[in-house]
């Protein structure tokens with residue numbers, strides 16, 4: 164692939180454009196808000212000048228409700244040899260395109276399973292998709308040349324291609340993305356009017372559970388509107404679990420020993436089923452869950468501290484597999500938890516200590 168046009172230069176469009184541009188593809192950037200395309204260009208994602216002739220691949224990265232009209236417009240103008248979108252839902256946009264009566268052989272619906280709770284080009288990073296699944300939903304009618312272009316895009320973004328049927332994809336993401344998103348919002352919503360004295364006790368657990376509740380509601384209304392049935396089915400199963408758990412907790416309040424035993428069994432049941440589900444969540448790069456050792460380093464809230472730690476870990480020859488930041492409430496300091504292979508932990512601890520970092524024992 165030598166040339167590409169990215170329409171919609173927000174988080175996903177700009178991240179993909181940066182990855183392509185960094186690997187030698189000439190990328191053109193377009194957005195209905197020209198300032199977004201200018202910002203993406205300034206971030207090294209390509210040029211905001213229009214291409215002179217058809218490009219190899221047109222990637223549409225606009226909110227789901229605008230995908231079909233944006234694609235239809237681009238296809239009618241003949242801007243590319245192949246057309247992809249990246250929307251978080253796949254069945255609806257395809258049906259909308261079919262209803263518009265277009266030849267869909269040069270189109271594939273795709274979905275990179277990677278993102279963030281922040282929007283816009285300033286949140287983009289060229290490595291956003293590295294090691295993450297990128298779903299492709301070709302059909303019998305898809306042009307082979309376009310499928311090859313899509314696979315090339317996924318490879319250039321260092322993602323892992325996964326081929327699926329569009330409706331099967333929508334049921335799967337209802338389970339692993341859309342239903343969890345709503346639950347995250349519901350947990351976070353309990354904090355809105357909570358006492359400050361309670362909120363200041365927040366630790367890493369609630370940060371993990373509520374991170375995605377910070378996402379743009381306009382985008383999520385679009386996503387959920389295009390997948391309401393599968394999400395409602397899952398939420399109703401969760402609702403049954405909630406009812407059971409409330410009953411169990413009420414039994415635990417009883418003065419009757421037998422009732423309290425029943426209550427404890429009910430609570431244990433949901434916790435154990437949670438354990439069984441949690442171990443199925445793949446680790447980084449879609450591999451089996453890995454057990455890392457955590458090395459915790461004290462940092463002050465100053466610019467460049469994190470970059471220095473990563474540089475020192477790199478100089479010690481240790482690969483940091485994952486990272487978490489634990490802010491100390493009300494202080495200008497916190498701990499960075501570096502997750503590394505267990506065998507590398509003593510080496511990293513020694514190297515960082517030698518370079519003057521304060522380590523948590």
Ligand SMILES: NC(=O)C1=CN([C@@H]2O[C@H](COP(=O)(O)OP(=O)(O)OC[C@H]3O[C@@H](n4cnc5c(N)ncnc54)[C@H](O)[C@@H]3O)[C@@H](O)[C@H]2O)C=CC1
Pocket residue numbers: 170171172173174175176193194195196199224225226227229233249250251252274275276277278279280281282283284382386
């Ligand atoms: N946010 C995430 O974590 C993920 C999002 N997606 C999908 O990627 C797509 C883009 O999402 P984000 O990049 O997060 O959104 P974003 O809000 O960061 O960017 C969307 C961009 O599209 C532009 N836009 C809106 N309507 C347009 C139109 N009609 N023509 C041209 N440009 C238009 C906006 O100005 C904005 O720059 C969505 O379909 C979303 O479902 C897929 C995977 C992850």
Ligand SMILES: O=C(O)C(=O)Cc1ccc(O)cc1
Pocket residue numbers: 250251275276277278279280340375
């Ligand atoms: O922030 C995260 O961890 C996400 O999982 C973001 C995300 C949002 C929407 C998608 O369609 C895919 C991924």
